[in-house]
Amino acid sequence: MQNAEPYRKLIIAFSIVVPLAVALLFRVKITGYDFSFLPPIYATINGITAVLLVTAVMLIKNGHRKWHERLMKINILLSALFLVMYVLYHITSESTPYGGEGLLRYVYFFILVSHILLSVGVIPLVLFTYVRAITGRFEAHKKLARYTFPVWLYVAVTGVIVYLMISPYY
Numbered sequence: 098m099q100n101a102e103p104y105r106k107l108i109i110a111f112s113i114v115v116p117l118a119v120a121l122l123f124r125v126k127i128t129g130y131d132f133s134f135l136p137p138i139y140a141t142i143n144g145i146t147a148v149l150l151v152t153a154v155m156l157i158k159n160g161h162r163k164w165h166e167r168l169m170k171i172n173i174l175l176s177a178l179f180l181v182m183y184v185l186y187h188i189t190s191e192s193t194p195y196g197g198e199g200l201l202r203y204v205y206f207f208i209l210v211s212h213i214l215l216s217v218g219v220i221p222l223v224l225f226t227y228v229r230a231i232t233g234r235f236e237a238h239k240k241l242a243r244y245t246f247p248v249w250l251y252v253a254v255t256g257v258i259v260y261l262m263i264s265p266y267y
Contacts, residue, residue: 173223
């Protein structure tokens with residue numbers, strides 16, 4: 098069993114720096130580039146992530162540890178790819194206001210705000226869960242994964258829902 102302690106400070110730093118950097122980059126606007134094609138791509142990445150998360154859980158429950166591990170690494174890679182595309186789009190494009198009205202508007206903003214807040218919180222959850230696995234602390238990994246999985250799945254699914262709800266207003 099490998100020592101997980103060296104990862105602890107790095108994960109905490111990363112979990113603070115990434116959301117702050119994303120928030121700061123929202124204030125940066127770079128003109129002359131058209132990345133308007135990215136939202137459906139990163140929404141699709143969220144959808145794929147959701148499907149792969151569920152698949153990975155089913156695999157581990159059926160004893161397929163190696164396939165579970167592969168899918169989880171792919172999910173982490175997809176999440177990083179999502180983040181890069183998301184930031185690239187938002188630093189080159191104006192934010193799209195939601196145009197819905199009535200109850201649907203409140204539903205949209207509830208989903209959006211919960212998605213954003215949980216997307217910040219899922220960063221350390223995913224990384225601590227992953228480190229517990231790669232360091233061979235499988236019981237601790239399993240305990241934390243019980244919380245990480247539903248939060249990560251919620252973030253992935255609501256990312257798709259937010260896109261579908263705002264896409265008519267692009």
